[in-house]
Amino acid sequence: MLEHFLGGLAVVLQPLNLLLLTSAVFIGFIGGALPGISGVILVVILLPVTYGMEPTTAFMLLTAIYGATVFSGLITAILYRAPGTPEAVMTAFDGYPMTQQGQAGKALGIGVLSSAIGGLVGTVALIVFTPILASMALRFSSPEYFALAILGLTVVASLGGRLIYGLIGATLGLLIATVGIDPLTGTSRYTFDNLNLAEGVGLIPMIVGLFAISEVMKRALDQDSHQPLKKVRIKIFDLPILRQIGGTLTRSSLIGVITGILPGIGASTAAMVSYSEAVRWSKHPEKFGKGAPEGVAAPESANNAAAMGALVPLFALGIPGSGTTAVILGAFIMHGLQPGPMFMITSSDLIYAVFAGLFIVNFMILLFSKPFIALFTKLLNVPYSALGPLIVMCCIVGTYSVRNSMFDVWLMLGFGVLGYLLEKLKFPLVSIILGLVLGPIAESELRRTLSMSQGDLSILFTRPISATLLIVAFLLLAVAIVTPMVKRLRNRPAASSSSEQRSNP
Numbered sequence: 001m002l003e004h005f006l007g008g009l010a011v012v013l014q015p016l017n018l019l020l021l022t023s024a025v026f027i028g029f030i031g032g033a034l035p036g037i038s039g040v041i042l043v044v045i046l047l048p049v050t051y052g053m054e055p056t057t058a059f060m061l062l063t064a065i066y067g068a069t070v071f072s073g074l075i076t077a078i079l080y081r082a083p084g085t086p087e088a089v090m091t092a093f094d095g096y097p098m099t100q101q102g103q104a105g106k107a108l109g110i111g112v113l114s115s116a117i118g119g120l121v122g123t124v125a126l127i128v129f130t131p132i133l134a135s136m137a138l139r140f141s142s143p144e145y146f147a148l149a150i151l152g153l154t155v156v157a158s159l160g161g162r163l164i165y166g167l168i169g170a171t172l173g174l175l176i177a178t179v180g181i182d183p184l185t186g187t188s189r190y191t192f193d194n195l196n197l198a199e200g201v202g203l204i205p206m207i208v209g210l211f212a213i214s215e216v217m218k219r220a221l222d223q224d225s226h227q228p229l230k231k232v233r234i235k236i237f238d239l240p241i242l243r244q245i246g247g248t249l250t251r252s253s254l255i256g257v258i259t260g261i262l263p264g265i266g267a268s269t270a271a272m273v274s275y276s277e278a279v280r281w282s283k284h285p286e287k288f289g290k291g292a293p294e295g296v297a298a299p300e301s302a303n304n305a306a307a308m309g310a311l312v313p314l315f316a317l318g319i320p321g322s323g324t325t326a327v328i329l330g331a332f333i334m335h336g337l338q339p340g341p342m343f344m345i346t347s348s349d350l351i352y353a354v355f356a357g358l359f360i361v362n363f364m365i366l367l368f369s370k371p372f373i374a375l376f377t378k379l380l381n382v383p384y385s386a387l388g389p390l391i392v393m394c395c396i397v398g399t400y401s402v403r404n405s406m407f408d409v410w411l412m413l414g415f416g417v418l419g420y421l422l423e424k425l426k427f428p429l430v431s432i433i434l435g436l437v438l439g440p441i442a443e444s445e446l447r448r449t450l451s452m453s454q455g456d457l458s459i460l461f462t463r464p465i466s467a468t469l470l471i472v473a474f475l476l477l478a479v480a481i482v483t484p485m486v487k488r489l490r491n492r493p494a495a496s497s498s499s500e501q502r503s504n505p
Helices: 002-012 015-033 039-046 055-080 086-100 104-138 142-158 163-177 203-221 239-260 266-281 293-309 311-317 323-334 348-381 384-403 406-424 430-453 464-503
Strands: none
Touching (some): 002 015, 002 348, 015 348, 055 104, 055 323, 055 348, 086 104, 086 203, 086 293, 086 430, 142 430, 163 430, 163 464, 293 311, 311 348, 384 406
16 A cells, blocks of 8 residues: 555656646645635536546645635635535534634644545545545445434534524524425426426535625625735744644544545535534533634534545445545546546556645645735735625626626525624524535435335434434534423523512622
8 A cells, every 4th residue: 555655656646647736736725715616616627637647646736726715615615604515514603703803823833734634634544545445435324424414414513603593593494405306206396387497406506605695795785994914924833822722623534534534415414513523522612613613623624524535435436425526526537537446456556646736635635725815814904895795796696607607696686685684683604604504415315215214214323423422413403402300490590589689798
């Protein structure tokens, strides 16, 4: 294994390939930082460019863009609460409050370091444990996927605010997820005979609308004048902060790797699950959503680790682990290659060159992110009256480019208005996204489970992994419900005794 990796590293370190990787990283930076554009779009755009390339060079380029895009979504998520990619949605939850508190440089430094560490952990795991991780993924069937989705939905209990709002938001997301063509029967559901809804409500229009457009509306209607930050100093290696987030980085990177290798789950789900676990393990969960450094470190380390982990089922099983890896799978087929169990043997040189390239890309992120982010932070000096329309324009172009659909643009603007109104109620918008992301997984896998068991739900509790996941989900939700009740009961005697002391001086 080490010999193969060193051989791949020798290929990567060739001057032309290093130049290619550097170019890919900057392309990924730009595409990921612009709201509405994602790794999928960039890889699709560049597919024709790879037609005439040698396969090893082509896939080094595509995977490097993929890794860089997952990272750079944090830039606009932290600075403007406009996630550049779906993977960066959770990063905005604490990164943007840090910017509002004058700590944009600190948030960006944490994000860069966490992304690089998560990516390196994911890449090392990819290189060392590919056969083991692939065999673990094979143990998961429909009952386990359904149980994992239910566990992910319990994140609403840790998102801040009232639990009932989180549950309503998740339910709304689940309802929206049912719009479109039924994946198993092919019948239309809630499309109202509108062909634009046949493919369902797009994740990009919803995310961009709820987060970016609603924030532009909020800032435009704010009576207070916007005071831009004059200078943002990004400090990537801050020892006190590293000590504070060390446990979160370790835990979230492992969550990202494990989640990433499960086909169809994706880096966005990994970010949500890791954020939830960061809240649950924190001694001060009330700080999350208000600018907690762990709230930036958890999703960024997890989504980058998951992005690397998603390549495991692609190479070992021929099953894409995410939307972008599905496009990369198409690129493999286009080049006459078929990933699968024999791929590690027949194309080991190509695979280890890609692995070595991803390893180098994570160091390039550390090296080039600071000067690149400096260009974006200069936008903070632009008056919001000019910056707001620019953000809206980028959102419109990015959203339209996904499916070349003006309907998606109107949908995005509609979700922007909805997001603005819900924020007035202190509603956790992330819970809606959570329902939309996990809804299709939960529905399709539950129906497959029932088909496997001929309608017997007991299969969920007779399989050890699914039973464990469901029990953990139930316990976490129960704790979230019971804990506030216990606190209120404890506070009542204290409140009554203090009122008695005031009445009897």
